[in-house]
Amino acid sequence: MASVSNNQVVVEAAGPESEISSDVLLSHFRRNMGQISRQSLVFFLGTLFTMAAGYLVKVYVARILGAELLGLYALGMTLVSFSQLLGVIGLPATAARYVAVYNATGRFGDLRSFLRKSASLLAGLNLLFSLALLFSGAWFARAVYHAPRLAQYIPYFAVLALLGALSAFFSQVLAGFKDVAKRTVITNFIGSSLNILLIVIFLAAGTRMRGYLAAQILGTIVVVTLLITAVWRLMPHGARAFAGTTKALDPEIKGFALAAFGMNALDFLLTQADKILLGVFLNASVVGIYVLASTLANFIPIVLQSVNQIFAPVIADLHAQSHKDVLERLFQTLTKWIIGLTFPLACVLVVFASPLMRIFGPEFVIGWKVLLIAAIGQLVNCGVGSVGYLLLMSGNQRRLIRVQFSMAVTSVVVNLALIPALGIVGAAIAAALINIIGNLWNLREVRKALRIWPYNRSYYFLLAPAFCTLAVVLLLRSWPLLLLHPWAGVFLAIGTAYAVFCAGALLFALDSDDRVIAQRAWAQISGSLQRLGARA
Numbered sequence: 001m002a003s004v005s006n007n008q009v010v011v012e013a014a015g016p017e018s019e020i021s022s023d024v025l026l027s028h029f030r031r032n033m034g035q036i037s038r039q040s041l042v043f044f045l046g047t048l049f050t051m052a053a054g055y056l057v058k059v060y061v062a063r064i065l066g067a068e069l070l071g072l073y074a075l076g077m078t079l080v081s082f083s084q085l086l087g088v089i090g091l092p093a094t095a096a097r098y099v100a101v102y103n104a105t106g107r108f109g110d111l112r113s114f115l116r117k118s119a120s121l122l123a124g125l126n127l128l129f130s131l132a133l134l135f136s137g138a139w140f141a142r143a144v145y146h147a148p149r150l151a152q153y154i155p156y157f158a159v160l161a162l163l164g165a166l167s168a169f170f171s172q173v174l175a176g177f178k179d180v181a182k183r184t185v186i187t188n189f190i191g192s193s194l195n196i197l198l199i200v201i202f203l204a205a206g207t208r209m210r211g212y213l214a215a216q217i218l219g220t221i222v223v224v225t226l227l228i229t230a231v232w233r234l235m236p237h238g239a240r241a242f243a244g245t246t247k248a249l250d251p252e253i254k255g256f257a258l259a260a261f262g263m264n265a266l267d268f269l270l271t272q273a274d275k276i277l278l279g280v281f282l283n284a285s286v287v288g289i290y291v292l293a294s295t296l297a298n299f300i301p302i303v304l305q306s307v308n309q310i311f312a313p314v315i316a317d318l319h320a321q322s323h324k325d326v327l328e329r330l331f332q333t334l335t336k337w338i339i340g341l342t343f344p345l346a347c348v349l350v351v352f353a354s355p356l357m358r359i360f361g362p363e364f365v366i367g368w369k370v371l372l373i374a375a376i377g378q379l380v381n382c383g384v385g386s387v388g389y390l391l392l393m394s395g396n397q398r399r400l401i402r403v404q405f406s407m408a409v410t411s412v413v414v415n416l417a418l419i420p421a422l423g424i425v426g427a428a429i430a431a432a433l434i435n436i437i438g439n440l441w442n443l444r445e446v447r448k449a450l451r452i453w454p455y456n457r458s459y460y461f462l463l464a465p466a467f468c469t470l471a472v473v474l475l476l477r478s479w480p481l482l483l484l485h486p487w488a489g490v491f492l493a494i495g496t497a498y499a500v501f502c503a504g505a506l507l508f509a510l511d512s513d514d515r516v517i518a519q520r521a522w523a524q525i526s527g528s529l530q531r532l533g534a535r536a
Contacts, residue, residue: 099176
């Protein structure tokens with residue numbers, strides 16, 4: 001029987017049977033790692049493109065709209081999130097799991113029935129709740145947020161709620177088909193580029209907030225259309241037929257959807273409680289500053305999100321086949337890469353927090369403390385790896401719900417205590433504490449439920465590159481020339497930080513499993529460059 005220790009395969013018994021087990025383990029690992037690295041790389045590049053372009057657009061939008069309108073937008077999006085929470089009832093996460101299961105096992109009739117039933121249910125519910133938002137949103141704007149200007153934009157938010165729910169569902173269907181690359185092309189490269197183009201055109205025309213919302217609506221319509229087309233093309237022929245009865249959703253699916261809904265509800269409290277309470281206690285301008293700083297910090301888990309998109313269905317497959325050794329080995333290797341590729345970015349955001357916020361305009365500078373605190377919380381989030389998905393996709397959703405429920409209640413209590421006293425800094429402290437405690441708790445639950453652990457001795461070799469990276473970023477921060485040109489300082493710091501860290505990691509921190517990822521990633525990059533060269 002094979003077991004994994006420190007990323008090495010250890011064969012406990014001698015003989016042909018143990019050798020076969022070792023070979024099977026290695027084969028499963030390399031196949032899954034190759035798939036994860038290829039798909040995650042595409043998602044990462046797409047997200048990186050969106051992040052870079054989105055950052056430039058955020059600067060433009062912040063300077064055009066100002067803190068108050070950005071705050072109104074953030075408050076409107078809390079209403080959109082609440083409407084979508086009730087409308088999707090956990091179906092996107094359910095689609096990611098059961099589309100993968102039905103497709104892998106050849107149960108195409110069940111796949112057709114599931115997609116038909118869930119898509120129609122989701123569309124109907126979200127239409128209903130979007131209409132409810134249309135008629136009740138103005139009351140929320142005046143009575144809860146004390147922001148009467150928000151009422152005039154409620155129709156736009158109602159449309160965004162419906163379109164966003166459809167986009168989320170069909171995005172997860174593509175994840176279930178394990179084609180994250182295609183989804184990334186649609187949502188990141190096509191959708192984001194179109195959104196950016198429309199936003200710039202509409203804002204340049206003087207439409208301000210209405211143009212900003214209209215641009216997002218038009219862009220989302222295009223994305224939803226492309227996602228549905230991509231799903232149809234990926235559907236096996238046995239699942240495409242319009243004929244045949246549509247069965248009711250299985251009790252197992254309903255149970256999973258209910259659990260996912262519960263987690264989404266708790267996630268809503270975790271991610272939106274701070275904004276809602278800031279809107280209740282303070283004003284829209286403060287909310288705009290807080291949300292902008294928090295959004296910058298949310299760029300930190302870009303690598304974790306890239307891995308999660310394809311690792312989630314892989315977890316379900318490996319757990320269903322009882323390949324715990326392969327799962328642990330993947331968990332260890334992927335978490336190490338997540339930490340390594342996240343640390344340089346986190347360093348720059350922490351050290352350059354004040355210059356970064358100054359770029360958006362003088363009124364946003366006070367948000368630098370929010371960015372610094374939020375960045376620390378996100379670094380811990382990345383440091384534990386895909387713990388939430390490991391619990392969810394292995395059937396341990398009750399453990400995940402227990403953690404999220406406790407953290408959601410704690411989040412509301414801590415925000416109520418800190419926001420009146422400390423304002424946006426109190427909200428940032430509350431969010432970071434919840435992020436840190438919740439992720440460490442999830443890590444403990446993964447250890448108890450699955451008997452796997454992400455860390456091994458190879459992590460010690462990351463210490464030297466991490467120390468050198470931090471030292472270089474601090475030196476750059478004190479360079480007077482870069483203080484006068486924050487744009488140059490930030491981009492130079494990011495490039496230098498990654499160059500220093502990657503050089504150190506390549507020299508000292510790569511083991512055999514890490515080289516598998518590096519080889520797959522390089523093969524993907526070089527292949528893409530060759531195709532571009534051939535077209536040119």
